[in-house]
Amino acid sequence: MNRVxxxxxxxxxxxxxxxxxxxVVVAALTAACGDLSQEDLLFRAGVPGKAAxxxxxxxxxxxxxxxxxxxxxxxxxxxxxxxxxQGLDEExxxxxxxxxxxxxxxxxxxxTFFLLDLVDAISALPPTVREPGRRxxxxxxxxxxxxxxxxxxxxxxxxxxxxxxxxxxxxxxxDATNAIGCGDDTGDTVDDEADVGGGRLLLIFSGTFAPSAIxxxxxxxxxxxxxxxxxxxxxxxxxxxQARAADFVFDNTGGGTIIDIDLRGTRINGxxxxxxxxxxxxxxxxxxxEFEAYDELVQPQxxxxxxxxLERVSIFADWNADRAGRASGVVDGGNARQAYELQECWDGxxxxxxxxxxxxxxxxxxAQCVDVDADAAE
Amino acid sequence: xxxxxxxxxxxxxxxxxxxxxxxxQTTTKKTTERYAVLVAAHDGGPxxxxxxxxxxxxxxxxxxxxxxxxxxxxDILTLVDGxxxxxxxxxxxxxxxxxxxxxxxxxxxxVVYYSGHASEGRLHxxxxxxxxxxxxxxxxxxxxxxxxxxxxSCGAGAITREKGATLAAPxxxxxxxxxxxxxxxxxxxxxxxADEVSQESDEIQGSFFTHHLTTGLRGDADRDHDGxxxxxxxxxxxxxxxxxxxSATRSGAQHxxxxxxxxxxxxxxxxRPGGADVVEFPGELEGRYxxxxxxxxxxxxxxxxxxGGTSQIALPRGQYAIKKRLDSHLLMTRVQxxxxxxxxxxDDTMQSVAFADDYAKGSPLGLKQIDDAVRFSFALGAxxxxxxxxxxxDDGGLFPTTAGPQLxxxxxxxxxxxxxxxxxxxxxxxxxxxxxxGGPALGITHLDVNVVATQMGASAxxxxxxxxGAVDVGIGPRVVGVLFTHxxxxxxxxxxxxxxxxxxxxxxxxxxxxxxxxxxxxLELDARAHxxxxxxxxxxxxxxxxxxxxxxxxx
Numbered sequence: 002m003n004r005v006x007x008x009x010x011x012x013x014x015x016x017x018x019x020x021x022x023x024x025v026v027v028a029a030l031t032a033a034c035g036d037l038s039q040e041d042l043l044f045r046a047g048v049p050g051k052a053a054x055x056x057x058x059x060x061x062x063x064x065x066x067x068x069x070x071x072x073x074x075x076x077x078x079x080x081x082x083x084x085x086x087q088g089l090d091e092e093x094x095x096x097x098x099x100x101x102x103x104x105x106x107x108x109x110x111x112x113t114f115f116l117l118d119l120v121d122a123i124s125a126l127p128p129t130v131r132e133p134g135r136r137x138x139x140x141x142x143x144x145x146x147x148x149x150x151x152x153x154x155x156x157x158x159x160x161x162x163x164x165x166x167x168x169x170x171x172x173x174x175x176d177a178t179n180a181i182g183c184g185d186d187t188g189d190t191v192d193d194e195a196d197v198g199g200g201r202l203l204l205i206f207s208g209t210f211a212p213s214a215i216x217x218x219x220x221x222x223x224x225x226x227x228x229x230x231x232x233x234x235x236x237x238x239x240x241x242x243q244a245r246a247a248d249f250v251f252d253n254t255g256g257g258t259i260i261d262i263d264l265r266g267t268r269i270n271g272x273x274x275x276x277x278x279x280x281x282x283x284x285x286x287x288x289x290x291e292f293e294a295y296d297e298l299v300q301p302q303x304x305x306x307x308x309x310x311l312e313r314v315s316i317f318a319d320w321n322a323d324r325a326g327r328a329s330g331v332v333d334g335g336n337a338r339q340a341y342e343l344q345e346c347w348d349g350x351x352x353x354x355x356x357x358x359x360x361x362x363x364x365x366x367x368a369q370c371v372d373v374d375a376d377a378a379e
Numbered sequence: 380x381x382x383x384x385x386x387x388x389x390x391x392x393x394x395x396x397x398x399x400x401x402x403x404q405t406t407t408k409k410t411t412e413r414y415a416v417l418v419a420a421h422d423g424g425p426x427x428x429x430x431x432x433x434x435x436x437x438x439x440x441x442x443x444x445x446x447x448x449x450x451x452x453x454d455i456l457t458l459v460d461g462x463x464x465x466x467x468x469x470x471x472x473x474x475x476x477x478x479x480x481x482x483x484x485x486x487x488x489x490v491v492y493y494s495g496h497a498s499e500g501r502l503h504x505x506x507x508x509x510x511x512x513x514x515x516x517x518x519x520x521x522x523x524x525x526x527x528x529x530x531x532s533c534g535a536g537a538i539t540r541e542k543g544a545t546l547a548a549p550x551x552x553x554x555x556x557x558x559x560x561x562x563x564x565x566x567x568x569x570x571x572x573a574d575e576v577s578q579e580s581d582e583i584q585g586s587f588f589t590h591h592l593t594t595g596l597r598g599d600a601d602r603d604h605d606g607x608x609x610x611x612x613x614x615x616x617x618x619x620x621x622x623x624x625x626s627a628t629r630s631g632a633q634h635x636x637x638x639x640x641x642x643x644x645x646x647x648x649x650x651r652p653g654g655a656d657v658v659e660f661p662g663e664l665e666g667r668y669x670x671x672x673x674x675x676x677x678x679x680x681x682x683x684x685x686x687g688g689t690s691q692i693a694l695p696r697g698q699y700a701i702k703k704r705l706d707s708h709l710l711m712t713r714v715q716x717x718x719x720x721x722x723x724x725x726d727d728t729m730q731s732v733a734f735a736d737d738y739a740k741g742s743p744l745g746l747k748q749i750d751d752a753v754r755f756s757f758a759l760g761a762x763x764x765x766x767x768x769x770x771x772x773d774d775g776g777l778f779p780t781t782a783g784p785q786l787x788x789x790x791x792x793x794x795x796x797x798x799x800x801x802x803x804x805x806x807x808x809x810x811x812x813x814x815x816x817g818g819p820a821l822g823i824t825h826l827d828v829n830v831v832a833t834q835m836g837a838s839a840x841x842x843x844x845x846x847x848g849a850v851d852v853g854i855g856p857r858v859v860g861v862l863f864t865h866x867x868x869x870x871x872x873x874x875x876x877x878x879x880x881x882x883x884x885x886x887x888x889x890x891x892x893x894x895x896x897x898x899x900x901x902l903e904l905d906a907r908a909h910x911x912x913x914x915x916x917x918x919x920x921x922x923x924x925x926x927x928x929x930x931x932x933x934x
Contacts, residue, residue: 035881037777037863038915042815042826045874125875133916159820215817215824217871 036127040156044136046212047154047161048120050221053253054113056106056260056280058290059324060099060351065106068114093296096356098328098345101294102318105278109262112229112247116206120165123152129174137182140172140198147171148237149200153182160211160223164191167237168200183207205230205237213254222253232266256284274313287373289319298359299336310335314343323349325371332359346370412480413448414523415455415490416473417441418466423496423503432579433494434459436531436589439679440492443593446695447608447650450490463507470517477523487523494589497532515567524563525647527610531570531588564641568614570621571633578625578633584678588635591620594680597692598652604689609646620683652693658701658714658722660690666703668724673698673713673738700738701729706897708733734849754791758903759784760929762805764832766911767922776814778863778911778921781807781832785927791842799840799853801889807832813865827869834861838889851893851901859909860884861923885909885923893931901931 057065090107093100123138130137134156140149149172154163164183180197184190191207208227213219232245245266252259262278274295282288295311312335320326330343346355346369355365417440419433437457444450454476456469473489480487491514496503500511511530518526570588583590592613594600600608600616608616618635625633641647660668665686670679679699680692694716701724702711710729714722732738762785766778785805793800813826836859842851866878887909895901907925912918 033881033883033912033914035863035879035883035915037865037879037881039772039777039813039815040916041879042813042824042873042876043817043821045876050874121875131916156818157820158818211820215815215821216826216873220874 038131040133041131043156043215044124044154044161046215046220047156047210048117048124048163048221049208049210049212049223049225049227049251051114051117053222053258054110054117054227054249054251054260055258056109056290057282058099058102058106058288058318059320059326059347061103061106062286065110068110096343096345096358097353098314098316098318098330098343099326099347099351099353101296101314101316102290102292102328105292105294106280106290109278112231112234113227113249116165116229116234119150120152120163120206123150123165124154140166140168140174140200140202142171146237149202151181151202155183157209160209160225162191162207162209164207165205166192166194166202167205167233168202169237170200172200172202173198203230203233205233208249224252224254226250257288258282283322285322286324287320287322289317289373291317295335297335298332299341301336302338312337316343319373321371321373324351325349326373327355327370344370410483411486411488412476413444413450413454413488413490414473414476414480415441415444415450415492416458416469417455417492418458418469418495418502418504419460420493420495420502420504421460422505424506427496427503430495430579431581432585436494436585437492439585439593440529440589442679442695443596443650444490447597447652447693449651460505462504463502463509466502466504466509474517474521477521481522486525488525489518489521489523489527491518491526491528492531493529494531494586497530502530502532518565518567525641526565527647527649528565528567529570529589529592530567531586533571564639566610566637566639566641566647568617568635568637570635572636580624583681587621587624587633588617590681591624592617594682594692595620596650596652597680597694598650598657599680599682599690599692601652601691604691606651607648608650608652609648611646613649650693652691657691657693658699658716658724660684660724662687662689664724664726668701668703670694671700671702673700702732702737703729706895709737711737734846753793754933756789756791756931756933758787758789758929758931760787760903760905760927761785762807762925762927764807764834764923764925767924768919769922770919772913772919773921774814776811776826776828778923779809779811779830781809781830783807783832785929787929787931789840789931794839797842798855799842801838801840801855801857802836803838804835805833807834824871826867826871826873829866829868831864831866832861833864834859836860840889840891842891842893849895851891851895853891853893855889857887857889857907857909858884859887861911881913881915883912883914885911887923899933901933903929903931905929 052069055065055069090104091100093104123141124136126138126141128136128138136154138150138152140151142149147169149168149170151166151168151172152163154161162183166181181192181195181202184192191204194201194203196202206227206229208225210223210225212221212223214222227249229247229249230245231247246264248263248265250261258280260278260280262280264276264278267274267276274293276293278293279291280288281290292315294314294316296314297309298312298314301308301310312332314330314332316328316330318326318328325348327344327346329345332341332343333339341359342357343359344355344357344367345353346365346367347353348369348371353365354369355363355367357363357367417437419437421430421433423430437459441455441457444455445452456472458465458469461469470491473491477487477489493502493514497511501508502511502514514528518528570586579586580590595613595616596608598608600612602612602615614635614637621635622632658670660682663686664684666684668682668684670682670692672679674697679694682690682692684690694714696716699714699716700711701714702709703726704710709732710726711732712724712729716722761782763780763782765780766773768778783806785803787801787803789799789801791797791799809830809832811828811830813828815824815826817824836857838855838857840853840855842853844851861883863881864878865880867873867876887907889905889907891903891905893901893903905925905927907923907927909923909925911921911923913921
């Protein structure tokens, strides 16, 4: 919101120079402010919504939907964690690959939902800078967390770029307004960090977004990418996130959701373990999730004297529109001296109908596993 | 135009009376000589506005003195825009004439009249000053049997206060029986009290006090219709009319005062309108009539006729027009005054004349008797508001044309004469489509929106009557605060947004044309243009244009 400050009191007018008084009077008579801007409506749609980035394998759809509807955005500035981070991981048994998939989804959703809630809360405030093609909010200081946030959006030829910087302490708005930002409208010159206004602003979230629409149900869905500095986020207060950074590429143009995630700088047991993840869900509800997880699945040999290590589980899960599906995984690394194949099938009620454990033990009847590919072909 | 007269008129002498100074006449065979000194001063010196009608007031009184007061033209000494020394010369001349008459054994009646600025007990004659105290002393020393003084000026009451002037209702003089002209002595009448202003009016082309005094002397003050206007009748008439006429003006009510020291028999007769041509307004007539001297195109008298009683005024030989204003037209008639005739006014025989065809322009025909009175009006109307965007930024969806009702209040003559203060409030609504151009990537989006433009404004209007007051035209500055609110409706709404708002304060100008279709109401068309700064994103210069029609009730 633009503001016009009239700095003269009436008694002072008599002593003012005529020109000064005239300027004051004219300013007072032509003061204006508001949010009645065409471009404001564009910026409202310039950041993807949580629904556009939600990862929802079978079994947590309702949980995700509840978080999408949760009005936590307004509280995000005054809370170190959003409701998205409150989802508790399940205790997964041997061969329960879908359980691992759900836990993974909760982790991703927690991070992205937290940041998007934070952005929504900040951008609901009047912009600090309102220029054609550009809006800046803050830095806004939150005393309880002793943290300042600065959010910026820039219109580009394809859509929008945005970036969120944070700093410990109270960063002065005047100093930080233009000292850091998302760069020009090419969207590829996001500033990483800067010492301004008595604090050190660090980039924690940035991205590009081409919305499918700027109004209606399709708003905040589209095509875009996001970069999360998860290490910095964890350093602020997000807890033990092990990845240093995450890059999201997402696409909602088909009506569903396709997300590719690269985790970088992940260290598991002292080792660099970067990973790539893929999630695809159609408008009908069928989809797939390909990911890697680490868990203590294989006992050391000999059991009492070996060191317990994490094994990598590479999982591919897919399911049909009825939510019935199957997941297959390969366990290697850690204490595994060979690759083990795992498999789990579940029905539409999410009851496990078949499992093959790490050492080949089976439960249920493999014939009851759905052929997802065939279902999709139909 | 309303005008303040700082001292306008002292008149000593009064009017008229001359003719016979007393009604209850004695049996003396003496001749009564009548002399008058009439002084008018438009210029009161530095810092004071020039008066417009001082000389006209003096002329009007002179006409009355000659027509119905028994004065001879060559016995009336006049001074217009002279200085204090010239006034002293005039009074010396008067004293010499009085002395001559007294040497011949005649009774002498003297009237002294002053119209001009005054302050702090001094009359302003240009840059020179004439002490009221000196004027009183000179009156005392004249040696005339009856001395009447009229001072028509601001603070004129200073001259009466010294001898216990009364700020009160009119008096009735009852003088003791004595010889000579009957009543003898001195009467001083001031147009206002010591701390009041005396006021001029463009409408009546003179000062309120002199206007009503002369109208009364022409016969309208003759309460008992005995053909003579006595001092108490004239004072009662001038007092009542002056107070009533000035009570609604910005300067406030003006109360004439008097001081007298008379001995003798009966009332002092100031004029004998029954001895001239008389225009009679019978009892069934009602309304305000104006009498205009057609030869001089000069407003002569105004008769505010109440139903029931009969009013009459005396007119010297000449051609006159009598006219009465109705809501839609005039009633007019021509009369020829000769001598000792009687002309009875009859509405039914008067000619209907359009305002534009008025052939007697000398009279005031404004709807209001007191043009400079502070008057209150209110109106209901309809307003249409559009915004022109030379930048092309708004395609009409952001500031669509709105229409709605408007409430307006007006205080006429509040700021200055003919400068009105207007306050208004309105609500305009529209259904519009916001067209959002997202560029090649985002395309065009249309959003339905309900727009409400709420505005409150204040303007100063300089109003001028044309077509004899039937129409007013005006122009003035205006500042308005406008709150635009957009409420998105329909299936497609922006993300997380139900509405938007914009508030601005806009300077502009307004022009009005008013048609007074009734004495209590008028129809008004207004056009407004305002600068509308649009400061979101960047400063854009827009112009809002408004048109409205409103019906006003004038209280």
